[in-house]
Amino acid sequence: MAHTPNPTLTDLSPAGDGAASGVPTQLPPAFSPLYQQIKALILQSLQAAEWKPGEAIPSEMELAARYRVSQGTVRKAIDELAADNLLVRRQGKGTFVATHSEQHVQYRFLKLMPDKGDLDQEGPAQRQVVDCKRSRASADVARALGLRAGDPVLQVRRVLSFGGVPTILEDLWLPGQAFKGLTAEQMASYQGPTYAMFEVDFGVRMVRAEEKIRAVNADAAQALLLGVDGAMPLLSVERVAYTYNDTPMELRRGLYRTDTHHYRNDLS
Amino acid sequence: MAHTPNPTLTDLSPAGDGAASGVPTQLPPAFSPLYQQIKALILQSLQAAEWKPGEAIPSEMELAARYRVSQGTVRKAIDELAADNLLVRRQGKGTFVATHSEQHVQYRFLKLMPDKGDLDQEGPAQRQVVDCKRSRASADVARALGLRAGDPVLQVRRVLSFGGVPTILEDLWLPGQAFKGLTAEQMASYQGPTYAMFEVDFGVRMVRAEEKIRAVNADAAQALLLGVDGAMPLLSVERVAYTYNDTPMELRRGLYRTDTHHYRNDLS
Protein backbone atom coordinates (compact mmCIF):
# COMPACT_ATOMS: atom_id res chain seq x y z
CA MET A 1 0.00 0.00 0.00
CA ALA A 2 2.87 2.33 -0.74
CA HIS A 3 0.78 5.44 -1.26
CA THR A 4 -2.30 4.10 -2.95
CA PRO A 5 -4.82 6.51 -1.47
CA ASN A 6 -8.06 4.96 -0.39
CA PRO A 7 -10.72 5.61 -3.04
CA THR A 8 -13.28 6.57 -0.43
CA LEU A 9 -11.09 9.45 0.65
CA THR A 10 -10.85 12.50 -1.51
CA ASP A 11 -7.63 12.20 -3.44
CA LEU A 12 -6.35 15.73 -3.28
CA SER A 13 -2.80 14.78 -4.11
CA PRO A 14 -1.61 16.38 -7.33
CA ALA A 15 0.30 13.17 -8.04
CA GLY A 16 -2.71 11.34 -9.42
CA ASP A 17 -3.26 14.21 -11.90
CA GLY A 18 -6.43 14.71 -13.86
CA ALA A 19 -5.48 12.54 -16.84
CA ALA A 20 -8.44 10.25 -16.36
CA SER A 21 -10.80 13.06 -17.22
CA GLY A 22 -8.50 14.43 -19.87
CA VAL A 23 -8.64 17.84 -18.23
CA PRO A 24 -5.36 19.10 -16.83
CA THR A 25 -5.74 20.55 -13.38
CA GLN A 26 -5.87 24.33 -13.63
CA LEU A 27 -6.22 25.37 -10.03
CA PRO A 28 -3.99 23.31 -7.80
CA PRO A 29 -6.53 21.27 -5.83
CA ALA A 30 -5.55 22.74 -2.48
CA PHE A 31 -3.43 19.84 -1.35
CA SER A 32 -4.56 18.49 1.98
CA PRO A 33 -2.60 15.78 3.77
CA LEU A 34 -4.34 12.50 4.47
CA TYR A 35 -4.09 12.94 8.21
CA GLN A 36 -5.95 16.24 7.93
CA GLN A 37 -8.76 14.49 6.13
CA ILE A 38 -8.82 11.81 8.83
CA LYS A 39 -8.87 14.55 11.43
CA ALA A 40 -11.87 16.12 9.75
CA LEU A 41 -13.66 12.76 9.65
CA ILE A 42 -13.05 12.17 13.35
CA LEU A 43 -14.25 15.71 14.04
CA GLN A 44 -17.46 14.94 12.16
CA SER A 45 -18.04 11.90 14.32
CA LEU A 46 -17.49 14.02 17.42
CA GLN A 47 -19.98 16.62 16.23
CA ALA A 48 -22.48 13.91 15.38
CA ALA A 49 -22.00 12.61 18.94
CA GLU A 50 -21.10 9.18 17.58
CA TRP A 51 -18.82 9.09 20.62
CA LYS A 52 -19.92 11.11 23.63
CA PRO A 53 -17.87 13.13 26.12
CA GLY A 54 -16.03 10.81 28.48
CA GLU A 55 -16.38 7.78 26.21
CA ALA A 56 -13.50 6.02 24.47
CA ILE A 57 -13.20 6.30 20.72
CA PRO A 58 -12.12 3.24 18.71
CA SER A 59 -8.48 2.22 19.00
CA GLU A 60 -5.91 3.53 16.55
CA MET A 61 -5.81 0.16 14.81
CA GLU A 62 -9.58 0.08 14.40
CA LEU A 63 -9.68 3.59 13.02
CA ALA A 64 -6.78 2.80 10.69
CA ALA A 65 -8.78 -0.16 9.37
CA ARG A 66 -11.95 1.88 9.07
CA TYR A 67 -10.33 4.65 7.08
CA ARG A 68 -7.92 2.32 5.26
CA VAL A 69 -4.81 4.21 6.27
CA SER A 70 -1.82 3.30 8.38
CA GLN A 71 -1.84 3.55 12.14
CA GLY A 72 0.72 6.35 11.93
CA THR A 73 -1.62 8.52 9.92
CA VAL A 74 -4.49 8.04 12.36
CA ARG A 75 -2.01 8.73 15.13
CA LYS A 76 -1.06 12.10 13.71
CA ALA A 77 -4.71 13.07 13.31
CA ILE A 78 -5.46 12.11 16.91
CA ASP A 79 -2.32 13.91 18.09
CA GLU A 80 -3.65 17.18 16.73
CA LEU A 81 -7.11 16.67 18.16
CA ALA A 82 -5.54 15.90 21.53
CA ALA A 83 -3.42 19.06 21.27
CA ASP A 84 -6.67 21.00 20.73
CA ASN A 85 -8.12 19.41 23.87
CA LEU A 86 -10.85 17.64 21.94
CA LEU A 87 -9.51 14.20 22.78
CA VAL A 88 -7.52 12.85 25.69
CA ARG A 89 -5.04 10.01 25.29
CA ARG A 90 -4.44 7.59 28.13
CA GLN A 91 -1.69 5.08 27.63
CA GLY A 92 -2.82 1.51 28.04
CA LYS A 93 -6.49 2.49 28.17
CA GLY A 94 -7.47 4.26 25.02
CA THR A 95 -8.35 7.66 23.60
CA PHE A 96 -11.32 9.47 25.11
CA VAL A 97 -13.58 12.32 24.14
CA ALA A 98 -12.66 15.28 26.34
CA THR A 99 -15.24 16.41 28.87
CA HIS A 100 -15.72 19.16 31.41
CA SER A 101 -16.99 16.55 33.89
CA GLU A 102 -13.66 15.83 35.49
CA GLN A 103 -12.13 16.94 38.70
CA HIS A 104 -8.74 18.01 37.45
CA VAL A 105 -10.09 20.14 34.60
CA GLN A 106 -12.78 21.64 36.79
CA TYR A 107 -11.84 25.22 36.04
CA ARG A 108 -10.31 24.85 32.59
CA PHE A 109 -11.71 28.15 31.33
CA LEU A 110 -11.52 30.06 34.60
CA LYS A 111 -8.22 31.90 34.84
CA LEU A 112 -8.90 33.59 38.17
CA MET A 113 -6.50 32.48 40.87
CA PRO A 114 -6.23 33.39 44.53
CA ASP A 115 -3.11 35.48 45.18
CA LYS A 116 -1.96 32.71 47.49
CA GLY A 117 -2.61 29.08 46.84
CA ASP A 118 -4.97 27.45 44.40
CA LEU A 119 -8.64 27.62 43.54
CA ASP A 120 -9.12 24.04 44.66
CA GLN A 121 -7.86 24.91 48.11
CA GLU A 122 -10.71 27.36 48.55
CA GLY A 123 -13.19 24.56 48.37
CA PRO A 124 -15.92 24.20 45.79
CA ALA A 125 -17.30 27.44 44.39
CA GLN A 126 -20.71 28.39 45.73
CA ARG A 127 -23.14 29.45 43.04
CA GLN A 128 -26.03 31.75 43.73
CA VAL A 129 -28.41 32.28 40.86
CA VAL A 130 -29.74 35.82 41.08
CA ASP A 131 -31.86 35.72 37.98
CA CYS A 132 -32.73 33.35 35.15
CA LYS A 133 -35.16 34.40 32.50
CA ARG A 134 -36.14 34.02 28.90
CA SER A 135 -35.66 37.20 26.88
CA ARG A 136 -34.79 38.46 23.43
CA ALA A 137 -31.35 39.11 22.02
CA SER A 138 -30.21 42.71 21.86
CA ALA A 139 -28.12 43.72 18.88
CA ASP A 140 -24.95 43.20 20.89
CA VAL A 141 -25.87 39.78 22.15
CA ALA A 142 -27.17 38.70 18.76
CA ARG A 143 -23.91 39.64 17.08
CA ALA A 144 -21.83 37.74 19.60
CA LEU A 145 -23.98 34.62 19.37
CA GLY A 146 -24.52 34.68 15.63
CA LEU A 147 -28.25 35.26 16.05
CA ARG A 148 -30.61 37.95 14.85
CA ALA A 149 -31.71 40.72 17.17
CA GLY A 150 -34.93 39.66 18.88
CA ASP A 151 -34.20 35.95 18.73
CA PRO A 152 -35.02 34.15 21.97
CA VAL A 153 -32.19 33.86 24.47
CA LEU A 154 -31.82 32.63 27.99
CA GLN A 155 -30.32 35.08 30.39
CA VAL A 156 -28.76 34.16 33.71
CA ARG A 157 -27.20 36.28 36.39
CA ARG A 158 -25.31 34.61 39.19
CA VAL A 159 -22.68 35.18 41.85
CA LEU A 160 -19.78 32.83 42.48
CA SER A 161 -18.25 32.80 45.93
CA PHE A 162 -15.00 31.23 47.03
CA GLY A 163 -14.59 30.42 50.69
CA GLY A 164 -17.81 32.31 51.34
CA VAL A 165 -16.60 35.53 49.70
CA PRO A 166 -18.53 36.75 46.65
CA THR A 167 -15.86 37.07 43.98
CA ILE A 168 -17.45 36.85 40.55
CA LEU A 169 -20.66 38.31 39.21
CA GLU A 170 -21.60 36.76 35.89
CA ASP A 171 -24.23 37.41 33.26
CA LEU A 172 -24.78 34.60 30.76
CA TRP A 173 -26.65 34.68 27.48
CA LEU A 174 -27.50 31.38 25.82
CA PRO A 175 -29.26 30.71 22.52
CA GLY A 176 -32.87 29.82 23.41
CA GLN A 177 -32.94 27.26 20.65
CA ALA A 178 -30.25 24.97 22.05
CA PHE A 179 -31.05 25.51 25.72
CA LYS A 180 -34.81 25.10 25.74
CA GLY A 181 -36.00 24.13 29.16
CA LEU A 182 -33.04 25.33 31.19
CA THR A 183 -34.23 26.41 34.63
CA ALA A 184 -32.84 28.44 37.50
CA GLU A 185 -33.14 25.31 39.63
CA GLN A 186 -30.92 23.43 37.21
CA MET A 187 -28.34 26.22 37.10
CA ALA A 188 -28.19 26.33 40.87
CA SER A 189 -28.31 22.68 41.84
CA TYR A 190 -26.09 20.92 39.33
CA GLN A 191 -23.02 19.56 41.01
CA GLY A 192 -19.91 20.35 39.01
CA PRO A 193 -18.96 22.78 36.27
CA THR A 194 -21.71 24.54 34.36
CA TYR A 195 -20.15 23.44 31.10
CA ALA A 196 -20.43 19.84 32.29
CA MET A 197 -24.17 20.33 32.75
CA PHE A 198 -24.39 21.76 29.24
CA GLU A 199 -22.80 18.56 27.95
CA VAL A 200 -24.99 16.19 29.91
CA ASP A 201 -28.34 17.96 29.70
CA PHE A 202 -28.13 19.73 26.34
CA GLY A 203 -25.46 17.93 24.35
CA VAL A 204 -23.52 21.16 23.98
CA ARG A 205 -19.78 20.81 24.43
CA MET A 206 -17.68 23.98 24.65
CA VAL A 207 -14.30 23.51 23.03
CA ARG A 208 -12.74 26.95 23.05
CA ALA A 209 -13.44 30.53 24.05
CA GLU A 210 -12.26 34.07 23.49
CA GLU A 211 -12.05 36.62 26.25
CA LYS A 212 -11.79 40.41 26.19
CA ILE A 213 -10.63 41.90 29.44
CA ARG A 214 -11.03 45.44 30.72
CA ALA A 215 -10.84 47.37 33.96
CA VAL A 216 -14.16 48.93 34.93
CA ASN A 217 -16.09 50.50 37.75
CA ALA A 218 -19.11 48.61 39.01
CA ASP A 219 -22.54 50.17 38.95
CA ALA A 220 -24.57 50.27 42.17
CA ALA A 221 -26.42 47.00 41.58
CA GLN A 222 -23.24 45.15 40.71
CA ALA A 223 -21.35 46.50 43.71
CA LEU A 224 -24.19 45.45 45.96
CA LEU A 225 -24.24 41.87 44.65
CA LEU A 226 -20.49 41.56 45.09
CA GLY A 227 -20.56 43.28 48.44
CA VAL A 228 -17.87 45.76 47.50
CA ASP A 229 -17.53 49.50 47.58
CA GLY A 230 -18.56 51.19 44.35
CA ALA A 231 -15.13 52.74 44.02
CA MET A 232 -13.35 49.39 43.78
CA PRO A 233 -12.16 48.77 40.23
CA LEU A 234 -13.17 45.38 38.85
CA LEU A 235 -12.03 43.17 36.03
CA SER A 236 -14.55 42.88 33.23
CA VAL A 237 -14.19 39.58 31.38
CA GLU A 238 -16.31 39.17 28.28
CA ARG A 239 -16.25 35.63 26.97
CA VAL A 240 -17.68 34.02 23.89
CA ALA A 241 -17.56 30.23 24.09
CA TYR A 242 -17.71 28.01 21.02
CA THR A 243 -18.76 24.43 20.32
CA TYR A 244 -17.47 22.35 17.46
CA ASN A 245 -17.49 24.11 14.14
CA ASP A 246 -16.73 27.49 15.69
CA THR A 247 -20.37 27.95 16.54
CA PRO A 248 -20.78 30.46 19.39
CA MET A 249 -23.03 29.04 22.09
CA GLU A 250 -22.55 31.33 25.05
CA LEU A 251 -21.85 34.95 25.80
CA ARG A 252 -20.69 35.60 29.33
CA ARG A 253 -19.84 38.89 31.01
CA GLY A 254 -18.03 38.47 34.27
CA LEU A 255 -16.99 40.98 36.89
CA TYR A 256 -14.06 39.71 38.93
CA ARG A 257 -12.83 41.06 42.23
CA THR A 258 -9.06 41.36 41.97
CA ASP A 259 -8.18 42.53 45.46
CA THR A 260 -7.59 38.97 46.64
CA HIS A 261 -7.43 37.19 43.31
CA HIS A 262 -5.85 37.79 39.92
CA TYR A 263 -6.38 36.70 36.34
CA ARG A 264 -3.50 34.51 35.37
CA ASN A 265 -2.19 34.05 31.86
CA ASP A 266 0.78 32.17 30.47
CA LEU A 267 2.42 33.46 27.33
CA SER A 268 4.64 31.50 25.03
CA MET B 1 19.73 -0.47 14.20
CA ALA B 2 16.49 -1.86 15.47
CA HIS B 3 16.63 -0.25 18.90
CA THR B 4 20.29 -0.39 19.73
CA PRO B 5 20.52 2.84 21.66
CA ASN B 6 23.55 4.90 20.91
CA PRO B 7 26.13 4.46 23.66
CA THR B 8 26.80 8.19 23.82
CA LEU B 9 23.20 8.77 24.82
CA THR B 10 22.07 7.86 28.29
CA ASP B 11 20.35 4.54 28.05
CA LEU B 12 17.42 5.04 30.35
CA SER B 13 15.46 2.19 28.93
CA PRO B 14 14.72 -0.49 31.53
CA ALA B 15 15.34 -3.05 28.79
CA GLY B 16 19.11 -2.95 29.22
CA ASP B 17 18.73 -3.73 32.97
CA GLY B 18 21.46 -3.35 35.53
CA ALA B 19 22.94 -6.85 35.21
CA ALA B 20 26.36 -5.51 34.30
CA SER B 21 26.74 -4.04 37.77
CA GLY B 22 25.09 -7.01 39.40
CA VAL B 23 22.70 -4.67 41.16
CA PRO B 24 19.06 -5.07 40.20
CA THR B 25 17.41 -1.75 39.55
CA GLN B 26 15.38 -0.79 42.59
CA LEU B 27 13.95 2.53 41.51
CA PRO B 28 12.84 2.38 37.90
CA PRO B 29 15.33 4.66 36.15
CA ALA B 30 12.72 7.22 35.13
CA PHE B 31 12.33 6.13 31.55
CA SER B 32 12.86 8.97 29.16
CA PRO B 33 12.21 8.56 25.43
CA LEU B 34 15.09 9.07 23.04
CA TYR B 35 13.44 12.05 21.38
CA GLN B 36 13.23 13.79 24.75
CA GLN B 37 16.94 13.34 25.20
CA ILE B 38 17.53 14.72 21.71
CA LYS B 39 15.24 17.63 22.56
CA ALA B 40 17.31 18.34 25.66
CA LEU B 41 20.52 18.24 23.61
CA ILE B 42 19.15 20.68 21.05
CA LEU B 43 17.98 22.88 23.90
CA GLN B 44 21.51 22.89 25.29
CA SER B 45 22.87 24.03 21.96
CA LEU B 46 20.29 26.80 21.89
CA GLN B 47 21.24 27.95 25.38
CA ALA B 48 24.91 27.82 24.46
CA ALA B 49 24.05 30.00 21.46
CA GLU B 50 25.62 27.46 19.13
CA TRP B 51 22.89 28.64 16.75
CA LYS B 52 21.68 32.21 17.18
CA PRO B 53 18.17 33.66 16.86
CA GLY B 54 17.20 33.88 13.22
CA GLU B 55 19.81 31.39 12.08
CA ALA B 56 19.10 27.97 10.64
CA ILE B 57 19.96 24.91 12.68
CA PRO B 58 21.40 21.84 10.92
CA SER B 59 19.01 19.84 8.78
CA GLU B 60 17.12 16.91 10.23
CA MET B 61 19.41 14.49 8.41
CA GLU B 62 22.52 16.15 9.77
CA LEU B 63 21.18 16.11 13.32
CA ALA B 64 20.13 12.50 12.93
CA ALA B 65 23.68 11.66 11.89
CA ARG B 66 25.17 13.71 14.71
CA TYR B 67 23.07 12.07 17.40
CA ARG B 68 23.05 8.65 15.68
CA VAL B 69 19.28 8.35 15.66
CA SER B 70 16.75 8.16 12.89
CA GLN B 71 15.39 11.24 11.17
CA GLY B 72 11.98 10.52 12.67
CA THR B 73 13.30 10.80 16.18
CA VAL B 74 14.98 14.14 15.49
CA ARG B 75 11.77 15.20 13.82
CA LYS B 76 9.71 14.54 16.90
CA ALA B 77 12.17 16.46 19.08
CA ILE B 78 12.09 19.44 16.72
CA ASP B 79 8.30 19.23 16.53
CA GLU B 80 8.03 19.81 20.25
CA LEU B 81 10.55 22.64 20.24
CA ALA B 82 8.61 24.25 17.40
CA ALA B 83 5.38 23.84 19.36
CA ASP B 84 7.06 25.71 22.22
CA ASN B 85 7.99 28.51 19.83
CA LEU B 86 11.70 27.92 20.31
CA LEU B 87 12.20 26.86 16.69
CA VAL B 88 10.41 27.73 13.49
CA ARG B 89 10.12 25.26 10.63
CA ARG B 90 10.00 26.49 7.06
CA GLN B 91 9.34 23.89 4.42
CA GLY B 92 11.97 23.79 1.72
CA LYS B 93 14.27 26.12 3.64
CA GLY B 94 15.15 24.65 6.99
CA THR B 95 14.50 24.99 10.70
CA PHE B 96 15.35 28.31 12.33
CA VAL B 97 15.92 29.58 15.82
CA ALA B 98 12.91 31.68 16.76
CA THR B 99 13.49 35.40 17.21
CA HIS B 100 11.56 38.48 18.27
CA SER B 101 13.11 40.36 15.34
CA GLU B 102 10.37 39.65 12.87
CA GLN B 103 7.53 41.74 11.62
CA HIS B 104 4.74 39.23 12.02
CA VAL B 105 5.61 38.30 15.60
CA GLN B 106 6.20 41.92 16.57
CA TYR B 107 3.82 41.87 19.50
CA ARG B 108 3.94 38.22 20.46
CA PHE B 109 3.70 38.90 24.18
CA LEU B 110 1.47 41.97 24.00
CA LYS B 111 -2.16 40.93 24.24
CA LEU B 112 -3.61 44.43 24.15
CA MET B 113 -5.80 45.01 21.11
CA PRO B 114 -7.71 48.05 19.91
CA ASP B 115 -11.45 47.51 20.21
CA LYS B 116 -11.67 47.95 16.46
CA GLY B 117 -9.02 46.70 14.11
CA ASP B 118 -5.50 45.55 14.81
CA LEU B 119 -2.44 46.86 16.58
CA ASP B 120 -0.53 46.98 13.31
CA GLN B 121 -3.10 49.32 11.83
CA GLU B 122 -2.31 51.87 14.50
CA GLY B 123 1.18 52.25 13.18
CA PRO B 124 4.34 51.51 15.10
CA ALA B 125 4.17 52.05 18.84
CA GLN B 126 5.88 55.21 20.03
CA ARG B 127 8.10 54.67 23.02
CA GLN B 128 8.92 57.42 25.45
CA VAL B 129 11.46 56.55 28.10
CA VAL B 130 10.56 58.45 31.24
CA ASP B 131 13.28 57.07 33.43
CA CYS B 132 16.14 54.61 33.25
CA LYS B 133 18.37 54.08 36.21
CA ARG B 134 20.51 51.61 38.05
CA SER B 135 19.13 50.67 41.45
CA ARG B 136 18.91 47.81 43.93
CA ALA B 137 16.35 45.05 44.05
CA SER B 138 13.60 45.35 46.63
CA ALA B 139 12.41 42.16 48.28
CA ASP B 140 9.53 41.92 45.81
CA VAL B 141 11.65 42.45 42.75
CA ALA B 142 14.36 40.12 44.01
CA ARG B 143 11.87 37.32 44.55
CA ALA B 144 10.41 37.67 41.08
CA LEU B 145 13.83 37.74 39.41
CA GLY B 146 15.45 35.07 41.53
CA LEU B 147 17.93 37.55 42.99
CA ARG B 148 18.75 38.63 46.51
CA ALA B 149 17.38 41.85 47.90
CA GLY B 150 19.89 44.61 47.25
CA ASP B 151 21.33 43.03 44.11
CA PRO B 152 21.86 45.52 41.29
CA VAL B 153 18.97 45.91 38.89
CA LEU B 154 18.17 48.18 36.00
CA GLN B 155 14.91 50.01 36.26
CA VAL B 156 13.09 51.56 33.33
CA ARG B 157 9.86 53.48 33.17
CA ARG B 158 8.35 54.24 29.80
CA VAL B 159 5.11 55.15 28.06
CA LEU B 160 3.88 53.42 24.91
CA SER B 161 1.56 55.35 22.63
CA PHE B 162 -0.52 54.05 19.77
CA GLY B 163 -1.64 56.53 17.15
CA GLY B 164 -0.30 59.29 19.38
CA VAL B 165 -2.42 58.28 22.37
CA PRO B 166 -0.55 57.22 25.52
CA THR B 167 -1.93 53.77 26.26
CA ILE B 168 0.56 51.81 28.35
CA LEU B 169 2.74 52.87 31.25
CA GLU B 170 5.39 50.28 31.98
CA ASP B 171 7.97 49.75 34.69
CA LEU B 172 10.71 47.24 33.89
CA TRP B 173 13.21 45.62 36.21
CA LEU B 174 16.16 43.81 34.68
CA PRO B 175 18.98 41.91 36.40
CA GLY B 176 21.96 44.28 36.41
CA GLN B 177 24.30 41.37 35.80
CA ALA B 178 22.94 40.41 32.38
CA PHE B 179 22.07 43.91 31.20
CA LYS B 180 25.24 45.79 32.08
CA GLY B 181 25.56 48.89 29.96
CA LEU B 182 21.93 49.27 28.96
CA THR B 183 21.16 52.97 28.46
CA ALA B 184 18.03 55.08 28.17
CA GLU B 185 19.23 56.05 24.70
CA GLN B 186 19.29 52.40 23.71
CA MET B 187 15.84 51.74 25.13
CA ALA B 188 14.39 54.70 23.25
CA SER B 189 16.10 54.50 19.90
CA TYR B 190 16.13 50.79 19.05
CA GLN B 191 13.90 50.10 16.09
CA GLY B 192 11.69 47.10 16.73
CA PRO B 193 10.58 45.11 19.75
CA THR B 194 12.43 45.58 23.00
CA TYR B 195 12.87 41.82 23.29
CA ALA B 196 14.59 41.87 19.90
CA MET B 197 17.10 44.36 21.27
CA PHE B 198 17.67 42.10 24.27
CA GLU B 199 18.55 39.30 21.85
CA VAL B 200 20.87 41.34 19.68
CA ASP B 201 22.63 43.47 22.29
CA PHE B 202 22.63 41.19 25.33
CA GLY B 203 22.15 37.65 24.05
CA VAL B 204 19.05 37.28 26.18
CA ARG B 205 16.17 35.56 24.44
CA MET B 206 12.78 35.54 26.18
CA VAL B 207 10.92 32.33 25.52
CA ARG B 208 7.87 32.51 27.76
CA ALA B 209 6.20 34.70 30.33
CA GLU B 210 3.59 34.65 33.06
CA GLU B 211 1.15 37.49 33.62
CA LYS B 212 -1.03 38.38 36.59
CA ILE B 213 -3.81 40.80 35.76
CA ARG B 214 -5.78 43.04 38.07
CA ALA B 215 -8.01 46.08 37.91
CA VAL B 216 -6.55 49.05 39.77
CA ASN B 217 -6.77 52.78 40.22
CA ALA B 218 -3.83 54.84 39.07
CA ASP B 219 -1.96 57.06 41.46
CA ALA B 220 -1.48 60.70 40.58
CA ALA B 221 1.89 60.27 38.87
CA GLN B 222 0.67 57.37 36.80
CA ALA B 223 -2.52 59.16 35.74
CA LEU B 224 -0.47 62.15 34.69
CA LEU B 225 1.87 60.12 32.50
CA LEU B 226 -1.03 58.38 30.79
CA GLY B 227 -3.00 61.60 30.51
CA VAL B 228 -6.08 60.14 32.10
CA ASP B 229 -8.35 61.11 34.93
CA GLY B 230 -7.38 59.56 38.26
CA ALA B 231 -10.77 57.91 38.54
CA MET B 232 -10.35 55.83 35.40
CA PRO B 233 -9.77 52.18 36.30
CA LEU B 234 -6.73 50.64 34.61
CA LEU B 235 -5.54 47.15 33.90
CA SER B 236 -2.48 46.16 35.91
CA VAL B 237 -0.42 43.56 34.09
CA GLU B 238 2.48 42.09 36.02
CA ARG B 239 4.73 39.99 33.85
CA VAL B 240 7.72 37.82 34.60
CA ALA B 241 9.56 36.83 31.42
CA TYR B 242 11.87 33.81 31.26
CA THR B 243 14.81 32.79 29.09
CA TYR B 244 15.86 29.24 28.46
CA ASN B 245 16.00 27.10 31.56
CA ASP B 246 13.12 28.92 33.22
CA THR B 247 15.46 31.66 34.33
CA PRO B 248 13.50 34.86 35.04
CA MET B 249 15.13 37.80 33.26
CA GLU B 250 12.57 40.57 33.43
CA LEU B 251 9.86 41.83 35.72
CA ARG B 252 7.45 44.22 34.08
CA ARG B 253 4.51 46.05 35.58
CA GLY B 254 2.23 47.56 32.98
CA LEU B 255 -0.78 49.83 33.35
CA TYR B 256 -3.08 49.52 30.35
CA ARG B 257 -5.84 51.91 29.36
CA THR B 258 -8.86 49.80 28.50
CA ASP B 259 -11.32 52.44 27.37
CA THR B 260 -10.28 52.06 23.74
CA HIS B 261 -8.36 48.79 23.94
CA HIS B 262 -8.81 45.42 25.62
CA TYR B 263 -6.64 42.55 26.73
CA ARG B 264 -7.40 39.61 24.54
CA ASN B 265 -7.04 35.99 25.51
CA ASP B 266 -7.90 32.77 23.72
CA LEU B 267 -8.84 29.77 25.81
CA SER B 268 -8.78 26.19 24.68
Next chain:
DNA sequence: CAGTGGTCTAGACCACACT
Protein backbone atom coordinates in the same frame (compact mmCIF):
# COMPACT_ATOMS: atom_id res chain seq x y z
C1' DC C 1 -2.23 -12.46 29.43
C1' DA C 2 -4.13 -9.33 25.60
C1' DG C 3 -5.03 -4.75 24.21
C1' DT C 4 -4.01 0.03 24.31
C1' DG C 5 -1.16 4.01 23.32
C1' DG C 6 4.06 5.38 22.86
C1' DT C 7 8.63 5.02 20.70
C1' DC C 8 11.88 4.04 17.10
C1' DT C 9 13.35 2.76 12.73
C1' DA C 10 13.82 2.60 7.56
C1' DG C 11 12.49 3.78 3.25
C1' DA C 12 9.65 5.96 -0.28
C1' DC C 13 7.66 9.79 -2.14
C1' DC C 14 5.65 14.72 -2.14
C1' DA C 15 5.76 19.91 -1.68
C1' DC C 16 8.52 23.81 -1.52
C1' DA C 17 12.56 27.01 -2.18
C1' DC C 18 16.68 28.16 -4.22
C1' DT C 19 19.98 28.02 -7.81
Next chain:
DNA sequence: GTGTGGTCTAGACCACTGC
Protein backbone atom coordinates in the same frame (compact mmCIF):
# COMPACT_ATOMS: atom_id res chain seq x y z
C1' DG D 1 18.42 19.64 -10.04
C1' DT D 2 19.43 19.52 -5.19
C1' DG D 3 18.32 19.97 -0.61
C1' DT D 4 14.96 21.11 2.79
C1' DG D 5 10.93 19.92 5.59
C1' DG D 6 6.30 17.16 5.22
C1' DT D 7 3.62 12.92 4.55
C1' DC D 8 2.78 8.05 4.54
C1' DT D 9 3.71 3.39 5.26
C1' DA D 10 5.15 -0.99 7.61
C1' DG D 11 6.93 -3.37 11.21
C1' DA D 12 9.18 -4.04 15.64
C1' DC D 13 9.31 -3.36 20.27
C1' DC D 14 8.26 -0.84 24.85
C1' DA D 15 5.21 0.91 28.65
C1' DC D 16 0.92 0.95 30.86
C1' DT D 17 -3.76 -0.95 32.16
C1' DG D 18 -6.80 -4.31 33.46
C1' DC D 19 -8.45 -9.03 33.20
